[in-house]
Amino acid sequence: MHLLEEYPVRHIRTGPLDVAYFDVGPEEGDPVILLHGFPYDPHSFSAVTELLADDRRRIIVPYLRGHGQTMSLDAAGRSGEQAALGADVIELMDALGIGSAVLAGFDWGGRAACVAAALWPERCAGIVSVTGYLIQDIAAASKPLAPATEAGLWYFFYFATERGRAGLDIGRREIARVIWARNSPEWPFTDADLQQAAAAFDNPDYVEVVIHSYRHRLGLAPGHQRYVELERRLAAAPTIDVPAVTLDGGADGNFPATDGVGYSRHFVGEHRHHVIPGVGHNLPQENPEAFAAAIGEVEQLARAARR
Numbered sequence: 001m002h003l004l005e006e007y008p009v010r011h012i013r014t015g016p017l018d019v020a021y022f023d024v025g026p027e028e029g030d031p032v033i034l035l036h037g038f039p040y041d042p043h044s045f046s047a048v049t050e051l052l053a054d055d056r057r058r059i060i061v062p063y064l065r066g067h068g069q070t071m072s073l074d075a076a077g078r079s080g081e082q083a084a085l086g087a088d089v090i091e092l093m094d095a096l097g098i099g100s101a102v103l104a105g106f107d108w109g110g111r112a113a114c115v116a117a118a119l120w121p122e123r124c125a126g127i128v129s130v131t132g133y134l135i136q137d138i139a140a141a142s143k144p145l146a147p148a149t150e151a152g153l154w155y156f157f158y159f160a161t162e163r164g165r166a167g168l169d170i171g172r173r174e175i176a177r178v179i180w181a182r183n184s185p186e187w188p189f190t191d192a193d194l195q196q197a198a199a200a201f202d203n204p205d206y207v208e209v210v211i212h213s214y215r216h217r218l219g220l221a222p223g224h225q226r227y228v229e230l231e232r233r234l235a236a237a238p239t240i241d242v243p244a245v246t247l248d249g250g251a252d253g254n255f256p257a258t259d260g261v262g263y264s265r266h267f268v269g270e271h272r273h274h275v276i277p278g279v280g281h282n283l284p285q286e287n288p289e290a291f292a293a294a295i296g297e298v299e300q301l302a303r304a305a306r307r
Contacts, residue, residue: 002046003053004061009069014091016077016226020069021062021092024049029058030125031098032295033089037107038210039176040282041067041200044106047288052295060101062092064108066209068200076226078205080213082136083223083230086115090123099123102302104295106130106283108213118238119230126243126298128291130283131255132273133246133263135234141219152182152254159214168210172201184280186251193285241269243301245294249279249286270301 009020022042032052034045042061049059063070065077065088072078089112093101102125103113111134117124118135144150155175158164168175177194180187200206215221223231244267248257260273276283276290284291 002043003050004043004046011069012092012095013073014088014095016072016074017065017088017091018071018073019062019088019092019095020071021060022049023058023060024053025058026055027058029056030299031058031060031093031101033093033101033103033113034059034061034284035089035103035105035109035112036061036064036067037105037109037282038064038213039172039179039197039201040107040285041197043196044282044285045288046285048284048292048295051288051292060092060096060098062088063200064088064112066203066205068203070203072205076224078208078212079216079224079227080209080211081216081223081227081231082111082115083227083234085112086119087227087230088112089116090120093123100125102126102128102295102298104128104291104298107281110134111136114240115230115234117240117242117244119233121240121242124242126245126302127240128245128247128294128298130247130249130281131252132248132258132260133240133266135237135266136217137235137237138217138219138231139235141217149254155179156214156218159211160218160220165207165211169207172206173198176201180282182253184249184251184282184286185253186278187280187282187286237266239266239268243270243298243305244272245298245301246271246273247283247290247294248273248275249281249283250275250277252280254281270305272297272301
């Protein structure tokens with residue numbers, strides 16, 4: 001049993017959500033919030049939590065909206081847009097009485113961390129983001145990418161159709177299996193790994209949140225009124241000025257590793273970039289040591305910035 005599984009799932013209300021989360025470490029510890037992606041769940045961070053847990057850190061690992069026991073309380077809670085994901089982080093911190101935290105994530109979770117760090121820098125002590133700057137340029141959604149890249153994003157276009165919505169509803173686990181295999185071709189995940197994560201896909205809002213996320217980012221669905229102003233600010237591609245460590249998986253099958261230069265202009269504070277060889281998109285589960293080390297690195301950068 002991993003350390004994360006030894007802790008009960010807690011719940012707290014945060015505006016449009018009842019958020020389910022794990023809480024590891026002393027309440028007075030330095031907060032670290034770990035944010036999972038799609039189609040994954042908090043168990044991507046099981047080994048990372050073991051590596052980080054000590055008497056000075058408080059580690060919060062929530063289920064994102066539409067996943068696990070995190071439930072929507074109104075229509076805003078069923079939006080999948082990027083502003084909603086970022087606002088969720090800040091609202092969770094408000095509910096828990098956390099002023100500032102290190103935010104670390106991948107995929108949807110990396111996007112949530114980037115949004116929160118860009119729009120609420122005073123609440124972010126530092127950020128770790130896999131595949132770099134993840135704030136979406138929705139105005140450019142109609143611009144085509146290289147065909148090989150488009151092929152890997154098949155599910156974006158599948159989910160744009162009602163056939164895709166129905167397919168996700170009846171095939172949540174198998175769609176995840178295909179995405180995992182493409183995202184991480186060198187990761188020998190097991191059926192047990194997939195089944196553990198897939199339990200989080202049984203959330204009644206899962207399909208609606210996922211479908212809205214992909215349609216909204218392609219400019220095919222409107223956002224919720226609650227997030228209009230935040231999306232307006234995100235359209236300007238705001239910079240992130242807190243200490244940042246970005247990571248690329250050297251074996252990511254959908255998002256090839258880079259030297260980070262292409263998005264470095266968005267990180268205007270202290271920024272370091274690393275490529276982790278042999279690792280795909282689910283970097284914290286595939287190489288928890290590297291992900292935990294990145295959190296330690298950004299904590300050091302944050303301490304240096306305060307001096």
